[in-house]
Amino acid sequence: MINQKDLLVISIFTFITVIFWVVSGVYHAIVTSQITEVQEELITPLNPKLNAEAIENIRSRSNL
């Protein structure tokens, strides 16, 4: 026969488990990125600056 103390212990553990479940669910939602792979590729930074020194080097080369 389950007495009152057992019920209390069970309810406390159930409560703690649910709290952990809620916290882990929220944490997982925070940590998981919502950026798709396609978006990841699209937002890859692009350096628009050309190497002026290399261009000058090309210009200065002979026509051979």
Added chain:
Amino acid sequence: MNPNRQLQFWRKRYAEVTPLLKTRRVQAYTMIVLSLFTVSFFGMLAVRPTLETITTLQKQIEDRTLVNQKLEQKINALITAQAEYQKIASDIPAIYNMLPQQPNVTSLIIKLEEVAITQNVSLTNLDFSPVTVFGTSDVAQVPVASTAAEPAKDILAAESTIVLPLSFSVTFTGGYQELVNVITQLTRMNRIVTIESADIQSADAAQSSTLIVGATTNAYYFPLE
């Protein structure tokens, strides 16, 4: 079981339990246990999904704002790149000459011959490593430049580049100064050529003014597709 007897049984049980429920200790325990179970129940079925949905939506807003910012930056970068490209538009043919999309072995040979003729030396030997002249190729098919060629190594080390080396060895025969000029001109051609190693030796013991220079070199090409 007889319904009357059942009724009596439950009345007896109720009579036993009722005084118990009136004690403060039992009331407190019952309240705590029921409260905890209630909170757990609603936490599991209502609070958790709601909080997860809220957090997921907030995260989506944050991430999409970030993506939006990055895309704005990229659009600006592309506009700048377009302007930069326009500035060097006249140099594009020279750049494609420097790093063609195909091995262009024939034009390279012609350039080497022109260098030899210009400097008044003889092109006595020319040996290319196997190269795919039609279809696709990869680094495994064309030997990669050795570690001595630092510029080539830098290009090849870049993650996104697929610059392929075209190895060849060339031998020139002529006077010392002419050969020095040839070597200098090889590195100043309008096609990227790196010299990995070069050795110089006398062509003939009796005719000491004539020298032979053998150079192991790499030209490069950059298939865009």
